[in-house]
Amino acid sequence: xxxxxxxxxxxxxxxxxxxxxxxxxxxxxxxxxxxxxxxxxxxxxxxxxxxxxxxxxxxxxxxxxxxxxxxxxxxxxxxxxxxxxxxxxxxxxxxxxxxxxxxxxxxxxxxxxxxxxxxxxxxxxxxxxxxxxxxxxxxxxxxxxxxxxxxxxxxxxxxxxxxxxxxxxxxxxxxxxxxxxxxxxxxxxxxxxxxxxxxxxxxxxxxxxxxxxxxxxxxxxxxxxxxxxxxxxxxxxxxx
Amino acid sequence: xxxxxxxxxxxxxxxxxxxxxxxxxxxxxxxxxxxxxxxxxxxxxxxxxxxxxxxxxxxxxxxxxxxxxxxxxxxxxxxxxxxxxxxxxxxxxxxxxxxxxxxxxxxxxxxxxxxxxxxxxxxxxxxxxxxxxxxxxxxxxxxxxxxxxxxxxxxxxxxxxxxxxxxxxxxxxxxxxxxxxxxxxxxxxxxx
Numbered sequence: 001x002x003x004x005x006x007x008x009x010x011x012x013x014x015x016x017x018x019x020x021x022x023x024x025x026x027x028x029x030x031x032x033x034x035x036x037x038x039x040x041x042x043x044x045x046x047x048x049x050x051x052x053x054x055x056x057x058x059x060x061x062x063x064x065x066x067x068x069x070x071x072x073x074x075x076x077x078x079x080x081x082x083x084x085x086x087x088x089x090x091x092x093x094x095x096x097x098x099x100x101x102x103x104x105x106x107x108x109x110x111x112x113x114x115x116x117x118x119x120x121x122x123x124x125x126x127x128x129x130x131x132x133x134x135x136x137x138x139x140x141x142x143x144x145x146x147x148x149x150x151x152x153x154x155x156x157x158x159x160x161x162x163x164x165x166x167x168x169x170x171x172x173x174x175x176x177x178x179x180x181x182x183x184x185x186x187x188x189x190x191x192x193x194x195x196x197x198x199x200x201x202x203x204x205x206x207x208x209x210x211x212x213x214x215x216x217x218x219x220x221x222x223x224x225x226x227x228x229x230x231x232x233x234x235x236x237x238x239x240x
Numbered sequence: 241x242x243x244x245x246x247x248x249x250x251x252x253x254x255x256x257x258x259x260x261x262x263x264x265x266x267x268x269x270x271x272x273x274x275x276x277x278x279x280x281x282x283x284x285x286x287x288x289x290x291x292x293x294x295x296x297x298x299x300x301x302x303x304x305x306x307x308x309x310x311x312x313x314x315x316x317x318x319x320x321x322x323x324x325x326x327x328x329x330x331x332x333x334x335x336x337x338x339x340x341x342x343x344x345x346x347x348x349x350x351x352x353x354x355x356x357x358x359x360x361x362x363x364x365x366x367x368x369x370x371x372x373x374x375x376x377x378x379x380x381x382x383x384x385x386x387x388x389x390x391x392x393x394x395x396x397x398x399x400x401x402x403x404x405x406x407x408x409x410x411x412x413x414x415x416x417x418x419x420x421x422x423x424x425x426x427x428x429x430x431x432x
Binding site for chain 2: 038042044045046047048070071074075077078
């Protein structure tokens with residue numbers, strides 16, 4: 001499967017590499033390339049290095065670029081504009097770490113370029129875990145269509161988390177990945193808090209631990225499959 | 241132009257050290273040196289190609305925001321002059337206008353933000369004359385006045401904006417270097 005690739009543009013080589021390391025743990029099959037620092041190892045951003053990184057990250061279905069601050073955005077924009085197909089790259093305004101992780105998980109699940117970019121840009125504030133509305137839809141537009149059907153009553157199941165860490169980083173990434181591949185809108189609730197089942201950061205933000213019972217609801221054509229997938233993951237304690 | 245930047249390298253570094261991170265002079269000097277050595281190797285056939293070579297060299301060699309900003313300016317200027325074999329007053333005016341458009345699009349700065357836009361905007365407005373030299377001299381004079389007007393401003397864009405109120409009372413390094421570049425253009429046009 002071709003996946004959207006990611007490029008982390010930072011003023012610091014160490015920072016870029018660290019962000020890539022975190023993302024790779026949650027999305028092992030996504031090509032995430034670090035482009036940090038200048039050619040002579042100084043703090044700054046390097047147009048040529050970012051161009052090369054975009055080339056390496058590209059698998060034919062697009063690349064999302066994330067940046068740390070100031071001129072990193074300008075360099076990322078310029079690189080995107082000078083591509084043979086400027087539409088094949090998207091520069092996203094997102095918190096670097098959260099945005100990269102959210103984009104990586106979406107890309108791992110096979111999401112489109114637009115969906116991966118949306119996952120990144122919606123990452124801001126998702127870790128708060130409040131009862132805010134679930135983040136916008138990370139999947140394709142047809143999910144929105146299914147939401148408007150009056151008869152589309154959400155199905156809901158209660159799931160006991162029996163693994164020790166509950167919906168922490170890796171389990172959350174597994175859930176988000178599984179849900180991203182289905183045509184369903186999934187909401188996971190813990191008490192009054194709720195999270196979009198496709199958002200790894202929102203899921204982590206719930207703070208659901210082992211021994212907690214979460215309620216999972218889904219709407220859309222594949223709602224039943226989504227709930228079954230969640231139950232199956234929980235039943236095997238979110239192991240790969 | 242490279243000589244002017246080199247000559248003013250220390251001044252730019254000092255301006256930038258006060259309200260930026262002190263690398264503007266160093267970076268631009270490195271960039272324009274690279275431009276000179278690229279042009280030493282081969283001079284492209286058309287003005288547009290020369291401007292494009294300057295753009296790509298600056299983008300690659302100048303770190304910080306100045307690389308993308310100057311690079312975009314020269315790139316847009318290159319596109320604006322198209323395939324003209326020689327640049328007259330009209331082409332130069334159009335190139336300056338395109339350069340400003342590029343810098344604004346790239347940096348999202350407006351007049352009053354204490355950036356190079358404060359020099360380039362009045363320069364474009366004033367760029368007029370019967371010869372290329374006149375156009376560029378008028379632009380450089382207006383850029384100078386525009387740069388001077390940045391002194392009391394509080395920076396709203398770029399590295400100096402992190403300083404907030406403390407950026408007031410200092411000349412903006414980007415506006416200053418923009419003036420130097422235009423002045424160098426004007427001097428070159430006056431000689432030819």
